[in-house]
Amino acid sequence: RKGHYSLINIDGPAEAIHELERRQRISEDVMRYLTVRVETLSDEPSPVLSRKERRPRD
16 A cells, blocks of 8 residues: 655666665565666656655645
8 A cells, every 4th residue: 555665876886786686685675676777877856856846835
């Protein structure tokens, strides 16, 4: 019913990525993960953060 999502930009060696994935596989708290390789990392905020910033505050 609930989920928590995180977006992590990592610029590191393949060994570091493999270790991160290994730790996610053995963690009972992580149900799914997705690793995507991109050529360049974006410095812009995620769409979710951008949407929260546009929301009017009470």
